[in-house]
Amino acid sequence: xxxxxxxLEALGIELPVRxxxxxxxxxASIVGDVMYLSAQLPVDENGQPVYVGKVGADLDLDTAxxxxxxxxxxxxxVLKDYVGELDRVDHVIKVLGLVNxxxxxxxxxxxxxxxxxxxxxxxxxxxxxxRSAMGAYALxxxxxxxxxxxxxxx
Amino acid sequence: xxxxxxxLEALGIELPVRxxxxxxxxxASIVGDVMYLSAQLPVDENGQPVYVGKVGADLDLDTAxxxxxxxxxxxxxVLKDYVGELDRVDHVIKVLGLVNxxxxxxxxxxxxxxxxxxxxxxxxxxxxxxRSAMGAYALxxxxxxxxxxxxxxx
Amino acid sequence: xxxxxxxLEALGIELPVRxxxxxxxxxASIVGDVMYLSAQLPVDENGQPVYVGKVGADLDLDTAxxxxxxxxxxxxxVLKDYVGELDRVDHVIKVLGLVNxxxxxxxxxxxxxxxxxxxxxxxxxxxxxxRSAMGAYALxxxxxxxxxxxxxxx
Numbered sequence: 001x002x003x004x005x006x007x008l009e010a011l012g013i014e015l016p017v018r019x020x021x022x023x024x025x026x027x028a029s030i031v032g033d034v035m036y037l038s039a040q041l042p043v044d045e046n047g048q049p050v051y052v053g054k055v056g057a058d059l060d061l062d063t064a065x066x067x068x069x070x071x072x073x074x075x076x077x078v079l080k081d082y083v084g085e086l087d088r089v090d091h092v093i094k095v096l097g098l099v100n101x102x103x104x105x106x107x108x109x110x111x112x113x114x115x116x117x118x119x120x121x122x123x124x125x126x127x128x129x130x131r132s133a134m135g136a137y138a139l140x141x142x143x144x145x146x147x148x149x150x151x152x153x154x
Numbered sequence: 155x156x157x158x159x160x161x162l163e164a165l166g167i168e169l170p171v172r173x174x175x176x177x178x179x180x181x182a183s184i185v186g187d188v189m190y191l192s193a194q195l196p197v198d199e200n201g202q203p204v205y206v207g208k209v210g211a212d213l214d215l216d217t218a219x220x221x222x223x224x225x226x227x228x229x230x231x232v233l234k235d236y237v238g239e240l241d242r243v244d245h246v247i248k249v250l251g252l253v254n255x256x257x258x259x260x261x262x263x264x265x266x267x268x269x270x271x272x273x274x275x276x277x278x279x280x281x282x283x284x285r286s287a288m289g290a291y292a293l294x295x296x297x298x299x300x301x302x303x304x305x306x307x308x
Numbered sequence: 309x310x311x312x313x314x315x316l317e318a319l320g321i322e323l324p325v326r327x328x329x330x331x332x333x334x335x336a337s338i339v340g341d342v343m344y345l346s347a348q349l350p351v352d353e354n355g356q357p358v359y360v361g362k363v364g365a366d367l368d369l370d371t372a373x374x375x376x377x378x379x380x381x382x383x384x385x386v387l388k389d390y391v392g393e394l395d396r397v398d399h400v401i402k403v404l405g406l407v408n409x410x411x412x413x414x415x416x417x418x419x420x421x422x423x424x425x426x427x428x429x430x431x432x433x434x435x436x437x438x439r440s441a442m443g444a445y446a447l448x449x450x451x452x453x454x455x456x457x458x459x460x461x462x
Contacts, residue, residue: 024270025263029247029284031188031306034339036248039286093337094344098288101446108448109333116332130337132347132456134406135446138255138289140262148250148286152339178424179417183401183438185342185460190402193440252442292409292443294416302440 004086004122008076011121015077016045027078033153034093035082039146040074041139042067052142056105064144068097068114071147075115076122083153090154092119092129097147101135108133115147158240158276162230165275169231170199181232187307188247189236193300194228195293196221206296210259218298222251222268225301229269230276237307244308246273246283251301255289262287269301312394312430316384319429323385324353335386341461342401343390347454348382349447350375360450364413372452376405376422379455383423384430391461398462400427400437405455409443416441423455 001009008015029036042051051067053059059067080086097112099105112133119127129149139146155163162169183190196205205221207213213221234240251266253259266287273281283303293300309317316323337344350359359375361367367375388394405420407413420441427435437457447454 024267024274024282025249025285026282027284029245029282031245031247036284036304038284039288091337093339095333096286098286099446103446105446106448106450108446113332120332128332128334128337130335130344130346130456131333132404132406132454133448134347134444134454136288137291137445138253138257138259138262140260140287142260146286146288148284150344178421178428178436179403179439180436181438183399183436185399185401190438190458192438193442250440252440290442291445292407292411292413292416294414294441296414300440300442302438 002085002087007122013073015080016074028082035151035153037075037078037149039148040071041141041143041146042070043074049141049143051144053144054100054102055111055144056102059144061107061110064099064111065114068111068145068147069118071145072115072118075147075149079151088153089123090152091126092123092149092151094150095129095131095147097131097133097145098136098139099133100139100142100144105135108135111145112147156239156241161276167227169234170228182236189305189307191229191232191303193302194225195295195297195300196224197228203295203297205298207298208254208256209265209298210256213298215261215264218253218265219268222265222299222301223272225299226269226272229301229303233305242307243277244306245280246277246303246305248304249283249285249301251285251287251299252290252293253287254293254296254298259289262289265299266301310393310395315430321381323388324382336390343459343461345383345386345457347456348379349449349451349454350378351382357449357451359452361452362408362410363419363452364410367452369415369418372407372419373422376419376453376455377426379453380423380426383455383457387459396461397431398460399434400431400457400459402458403437403439403455405439405441405453406444406447407441408447408450408452413443416443419453420455
């Protein structure tokens, strides 16, 4: 088992199983040693939303944090699907997180920490990244959060 | 005529004529063999919006799909303007689409398919890309959709 | 003093002093000679917002332009912090600006010009960039604008 695989096991993290979409939109795109991941949603392995609603109205911060963490698990599953072993990730470059926000909710960074914290748990300092966290007015399937990521491979 | 030029002709697609802006903001920026396009709007060759309003309130999904396709045509026009021949596009890397959404509209991906489908029509499998589709609260000139793109050149 | 340093002085621009965050999220991430900056907010050197509210309701365009310029100053401070001398910036690649917008505000590009104009003032034609400017429904700490940037180093 790879080093990152062992760490996932120690953390009790089991990645969802996924199928690639194979249409115009794909889960990830690689140019040189940089991989762009499509926006990840807090969905189960059938693509059904596990969390729905607007943060600050339908969901509280703690629940939204968990939704962002699920986006992160799905991102890791995509990575594993494309590169075989998570050890091939050199480091996380950039994260963009969008939070389906109530009008007066302004703690988007605290939500996206659910994603960012997972990357540091799994990759250590290599999981650190530049980030933008913003409030969206509406998101696909009314999920509370979507997160996209750019990583460097090795 | 280039291979992609022939395909455009076969598809009956005529690209709009455009002028570069030549100010602080330019239509595209190249680093190495990666080109970043500025957000494309559903505007005519004079920069006037062809579509306006919020999707799910002022426009329906089908109309918004067409607006996203027009963003794609404008993106192809920028590409052609910068690199001369669309054959120089190795592949589409990443697309970010923002949909000016009514509060209860959550089919942003179906709108941005208007852009993504065009890329696959024109470039085939090289048009496949990672993507994020989100709902914006407001967009420049109240257009229903804007799309930005990153492509790899060869 | 470096060439860019002299230009900053001639422009009467003094950059804020900043500390790196050193957590999961960092201010910037470098891959090859490309640097991704985290979203910059219109905050003072203690991270407190200098501007708050929605553009078109709580703030007018001129004030929002100034807020975007402050995002730009903070971006320059991050750049300087990471690479030592701003002369090491080869050119600005891409800017994404989000404006905390009232529902009927649609001049997001005019706001983000506060950021873009600064880059051209400081870097000249090397400050020109591809850009997307969009309306967000909510932003961290209810700031009126956040801007992220990608630059090429040399």
